[in-house]
Amino acid sequence: MRGWIRAGLAALTMLGAATAQPALAACEVAKVAELPITLINQRALIEAKFGDREARFIVDSGAFFSTISRASAAEFGLTISPAPSWFRMTGIGGQSMVSFGHAKDFTLAGISIPKTDFIVGGSDTGTAGLVGQNILAYADTEYDLPHSAVRLMKVAGCGKMALAYWAGAKPFSTLDLEKGDGSPWKPHIIATVLVNGVKMRALFDTGATGTLITRAAARRAGITPDSPGVTRADNSAGLGSREVASWIVPFDKIDLGGEIASHPKLRMIDDQMDVDMLIGIDFFRTHRIFVSNANHKLYMTYEGGPVFGLKPSGARTATGAKLDLTDKTADPTDAEGWSRRGAASLSKGLYAQGLADLDKAVALAPTVGRYVYLRAEAHLDNDQPLLARQDLDKAAALMPADTDVRLMRAGLRLHDGDAKGAAEDLKVADAGLAAGSDRRLVLGNLFDGVDDQPAAIANFDAWLKLHGQDPERATAYNGRCFSRALLNRELDRAMADCTTALRLRPGDPAILDSRGLVELRLGKLAAAKADYDAALKANPREAWTLYMRANLHKRMGDAAKAEEDRKAALAIDPDVAKRARTYGLES
Numbered sequence: 001m002r003g004w005i006r007a008g009l010a011a012l013t014m015l016g017a018a019t020a021q022p023a024l025a026a027c028e029v030a031k032v033a034e035l036p037i038t039l040i041n042q043r044a045l046i047e048a049k050f051g052d053r054e055a056r057f058i059v060d061s062g063a064f065f066s067t068i069s070r071a072s073a074a075e076f077g078l079t080i081s082p083a084p085s086w087f088r089m090t091g092i093g094g095q096s097m098v099s100f101g102h103a104k105d106f107t108l109a110g111i112s113i114p115k116t117d118f119i120v121g122g123s124d125t126g127t128a129g130l131v132g133q134n135i136l137a138y139a140d141t142e143y144d145l146p147h148s149a150v151r152l153m154k155v156a157g158c159g160k161m162a163l164a165y166w167a168g169a170k171p172f173s174t175l176d177l178e179k180g181d182g183s184p185w186k187p188h189i190i191a192t193v194l195v196n197g198v199k200m201r202a203l204f205d206t207g208a209t210g211t212l213i214t215r216a217a218a219r220r221a222g223i224t225p226d227s228p229g230v231t232r233a234d235n236s237a238g239l240g241s242r243e244v245a246s247w248i249v250p251f252d253k254i255d256l257g258g259e260i261a262s263h264p265k266l267r268m269i270d271d272q273m274d275v276d277m278l279i280g281i282d283f284f285r286t287h288r289i290f291v292s293n294a295n296h297k298l299y300m301t302y303e304g305g306p307v308f309g310l311k312p313s314g315a316r317t318a319t320g321a322k323l324d325l326t327d328k329t330a331d332p333t334d335a336e337g338w339s340r341r342g343a344a345s346l347s348k349g350l351y352a353q354g355l356a357d358l359d360k361a362v363a364l365a366p367t368v369g370r371y372v373y374l375r376a377e378a379h380l381d382n383d384q385p386l387l388a389r390q391d392l393d394k395a396a397a398l399m400p401a402d403t404d405v406r407l408m409r410a411g412l413r414l415h416d417g418d419a420k421g422a423a424e425d426l427k428v429a430d431a432g433l434a435a436g437s438d439r440r441l442v443l444g445n446l447f448d449g450v451d452d453q454p455a456a457i458a459n460f461d462a463w464l465k466l467h468g469q470d471p472e473r474a475t476a477y478n479g480r481c482f483s484r485a486l487l488n489r490e491l492d493r494a495m496a497d498c499t500t501a502l503r504l505r506p507g508d509p510a511i512l513d514s515r516g517l518v519e520l521r522l523g524k525l526a527a528a529k530a531d532y533d534a535a536l537k538a539n540p541r542e543a544w545t546l547y548m549r550a551n552l553h554k555r556m557g558d559a560a561k562a563e564e565d566r567k568a569a570l571a572i573d574p575d576v577a578k579r580a581r582t583y584g585l586e587s
Helices: 004-005 010-015 070-075 215-220 335-347 351-364 369-381 385-396 403-415 420-430 440-449 453-465 471-486 490-505 509-522 525-538 543-555 559-571 576-582
Strands: 028-036 038-040 043-050 055-057 079-082 088-091 094-103 104-110 111-112 116-121 129-132 140-144 148-156 173-176 190-195 198-204 212-214 231-236 244-250 253-256 260-261 267-271 275-278 286-290 299-303 313-315
Touching: 010 490, 028 043, 038 369, 070 094, 070 116, 079 190, 088 471, 173 559, 198 215, 212 215, 253 453, 260 335, 260 385, 335 351, 335 369, 351 369, 351 453, 369 385, 369 403, 403 420, 420 440, 420 453, 440 453, 440 471, 453 471, 471 490, 471 509, 490 509, 509 543, 525 543, 543 559, 543 576
Parallel strands: 055 129, 198 275, 212 267
Antiparallel strands: 028 148, 038 043, 043 055, 043 104, 079 094, 088 094, 094 116, 104 111, 140 148, 140 286, 173 299, 190 198, 190 253, 212 275, 231 244, 244 267, 253 260, 260 313, 286 299
């Protein structure tokens, strides 16, 4: 593996023209390669290819080596070799067993990197995998996500001079970085920041969808789950196979090398990490950051937008002065540039600006379906489903076999009551996806929505075969349990699936509902009632669960309660009775 780091990445130096940048006095800062980035759904994405097959990777400065999921490794035909028994990857949610994957004819952002190695394992990310520090830290690295780029930089003759070369008169902040341990692996980007005046080791991690702090570290800063203003949040998941509890927590102040964020709110997780905090993409998308691996410094300027959930005015210097938000970058000159700038604006919640940029990208390249698809995503995020539907129709015409377009349009069609149209899209997606694709979990749930339970079960089967350590396993087991229960077949296997799902997510109302249906089919009425009661206590307005409990009350001879639940269910969803009749479950 280390041999590839020396040989294969040398291609970046040869293929990336070393273009001199505006230099500091007596020092030269040159660009080895520029990697175009698109910001979508709190992810920094980069285009790649395995041969002629397109793929997307997440730019993950927190990954010590580039990784790919087992499903993606199988999909793209990587050669797999075993890792040593002691070799593990660790992340939020625990450890993951891994292998090594070897790819030929790999291209990243248009740069050919032959004989590329990956670590194979971990959870699905919704992409092919992660681009880690073995590539990102090949040289000094500039993370310029506000302008949709990561640049590999070469610095010469600069000594210990500050390397925020773009800043001019703009104020910038500096953090000292921890040095590596001398191992062949590239060191993580770790610096000390102050949270409520308490020193914290923070990992700057573009792969983290938001900044977070461990419960133990927050306690040192005077915050616990019982502190004023703390609210419970959804469980968090990462590389590991389990989910962890999390909270949204207010802090007084965070000091990052002289840049002050006042009264930020962060996610606190009940898990142990090697560091106290992850500084996530919510921070990177509002800052231009230069990481000097030579002098172990991080230089950054604030570029505007929400910092840790703050308004743009929230970031100031240590003296209280407002940071300069002036962006002197010239407008893009091509469709790709407008598209990436639009995505960057959308990631900050600037919908009008982002959509205007995507309009320009589509106008410049009207036959490129990807830009139309990105605009459809933006319309959905901006609560404009009709405009999203129009763009998805255009994208489907331009890219008829694209599975992402088909899955998104199927979801919209299903929401609009067009089950027939949704089913057509799902069949196209089903034919185009690899057997173990991570999107088969989405496909299985959508097939359930159009009442094609055999297809749903087949997709859950395919997904589970290659996702034995994924934290979303509970969703797949529950989906397969429910589909089998609807079909009234393999009920022993359905019960096993629900039992496994509940072990992974105790008390989940959706899983309790599924197990209740299995028990109802088996005639275990008391057990079914207990599960339906518990599910409705957690989610009292779930029409299907109410209707199934009405069915149960009827079988138990309580006509009054059956009618009460039936009326409540129909008031929430008048179509629930029609679906129940499809499977012989009238109340």
